[in-house]
Amino acid sequence: MSIIKLHDKYFKSYISEEQIQEAINSLVKQVYNDCKEETPIFLGILNGCFMFVADFVRQYNGDCEVSFVKLASYEGTNSTGKIKQLVGVNEDLEGRTVVILEDIIDTGNTLQEIYNIFKDKKLKKLKIATLFFKPDVFKKALHIDYIGISIPDKFIVGYGLDYDGLGRNFADIYQLTSKPTMTNIVLFGPPGAGKGTQATFLKEKYGLVHISTGDVFRDNIKNETELGILARTFMDGGDLVPDDVTIKMLKTEIEKNPDANGFIFDGFPRTESQAKALDQYLLEKGEAISGMVALEVAEDLLVQRILNRGKTSGRPDDQNEAKIRNRFNEYKTKTAVLKEYYQNQNKYFGVNGVGDINEITKRLSDVFDKL
Numbered sequence: 604m605s606i607i608k609l610h611d612k613y614f615k616s617y618i619s620e621e622q623i624q625e626a627i628n629s630l631v632k633q634v635y636n637d638c639k640e641e642t643p644i645f646l647g648i649l650n651g652c653f654m655f656v657a658d659f660v661r662q663y664n665g666d667c668e669v670s671f672v673k674l675a676s677y678e679g680t681n682s683t684g685k686i687k688q689l690v691g692v693n694e695d696l697e698g699r700t701v702v703i704l705e706d707i708i709d710t711g712n713t714l715q716e717i718y719n720i721f722k723d724k725k726l727k728k729l730k731i732a733t734l735f736f737k738p739d740v741f742k743k744a745l746h747i748d749y750i751g752i753s754i755p756d757k758f759i760v761g762y763g764l765d766y767d768g769l770g771r772n773f774a775d776i777y778q779l780t781s782k783p784t785m786t787n788i789v790l791f792g793p794p795g796a797g798k799g800t801q802a803t804f805l806k807e808k809y810g811l812v813h814i815s816t817g818d819v820f821r822d823n824i825k826n827e828t829e830l831g832i833l834a835r836t837f838m839d840g841g842d843l844v845p846d847d848v849t850i851k852m853l854k855t856e857i858e859k860n861p862d863a864n865g866f867i868f869d870g871f872p873r874t875e876s877q878a879k880a881l882d883q884y885l886l887e888k889g890e891a892i893s894g895m896v897a898l899e900v901a902e903d904l905l906v907q908r909i910l911n912r913g914k915t916s917g918r919p920d921d922q923n924e925a926k927i928r929n930r931f932n933e934y935k936t937k938t939a940v941l942k943e944y945y946q947n948q949n950k951y952f953g954v955n956g957v958g959d960i961n962e963i964t965k966r967l968s969d970v971f972d973k974l
């Protein structure tokens with residue numbers, strides 16, 4: 604669930620693959636019910652319908668034929684201008700039941716053309732099935748026999764539908780949205796990588812709000828907020844605080860800063876389900892994670908660094924090599940999942956975390972500038 608960019612426009616997740624398949628399943632049942640005594644011809648109107656037709660006919664168990672047509676305009680010689688014709692009708696349709704499969708019916712202009720063309724083809728029956736329908740814009744007095752999902756008058760892409768050529772390949776449907784205004788960064792780095800120091804620089808430089816989950820937890824517990832008290836009951840019992848409690852705390856923190864340019868999330872998300880919840884929450888605000896920026900440092904180097912720190916800090920967990928390696932392994936296992944999650948959205952940016960502090964800040968800034 605996220606925001607994507609096609610050409611100059613932004614689109615947000617809107618209808619999932621599962622919801623689409625459910626709608627198709629219901630359409631198939633209705634059509635089958637009306638056509639089971641005969642062999643209908645399913646006629647897809649290209650290009651947008653190709654995914655819909657493929658999934659529809661795969662679910663249809665009765666006898667049927669499948670064909671595709673394209674609606675092409677050519678300049679007419681008469682004064683009314685453009686006349687539409689169907690390209691690709693090869694079979695004799697006389698006496699047959701034809702079910703038009705449309706991906707989307709918007710104004711109904713296309714549907715009107717189709718009606719006009721089939722009027723004198725002597726069909727037995729002409730039925731119209733559309734996967735998506737925009738009732739608020741539909742202006743025609745034409746009957747649509749089967750409707751999958753009715754949607755508001757907003758442009759959608761995905762599942763065969765395009766915006767200026769792009770987006771047809773998505774399994775889900777995305778809806779046009781305004782440009783996100785925030786820069787939201789998930790900052791990652793293994794223990795000892797210098798994340799805290801860098802976050803402090805970066806929040807100043809980019810005017811972002813730094814949310815450190817550790818601090819948020821401590822504050823909530825110290826101030827005995829409702830969520831703090833709840834979190835405590837888990838911690839005192841030696842259990843991990845459940846995702847939904849953590850997410851609620853984070854949301855409260857985000858909402859404390861309604862005018863923020865964006866956030867640096869530090870120590871969150873830690874699990875895929877947290878990452879999904881964060882995406883979903885930002886989506887509802889028309890925002891998204893701009894990127895996950897991860898400091899990459901070789902394990903041996905870090906272990907050495909922490910051991911050195913342990914000599915002066917006196918922190919017991921910084922003095923035991925086995926324990927440090929254990930923390931590191933835990934980090935790797937957890938982040939591997941998140942790295943993949945953000946990589947799948949093209950939002951993972953690894954940054955070399957070896958070098959002096961200013962140098963690393965510079966490398967991070969180069970990534971931040973792009974986001």
Ligand code: IMP
Pocket residue numbers: 651707708709710711712713714757758759760764765766
């Ligand atoms: P009509 O307005 O019903 O004639 O729809 C015309 C065509 O516009 C459809 O077949 C689609 O190709 C395209 N279309 C309408 N609404 C959308 C949309 O929201 N996304 C992508 N294409 C659309």
Ligand code: MG
Pocket residue numbers: 648649650651652705706707713
């Ligand atoms: Mg179409």
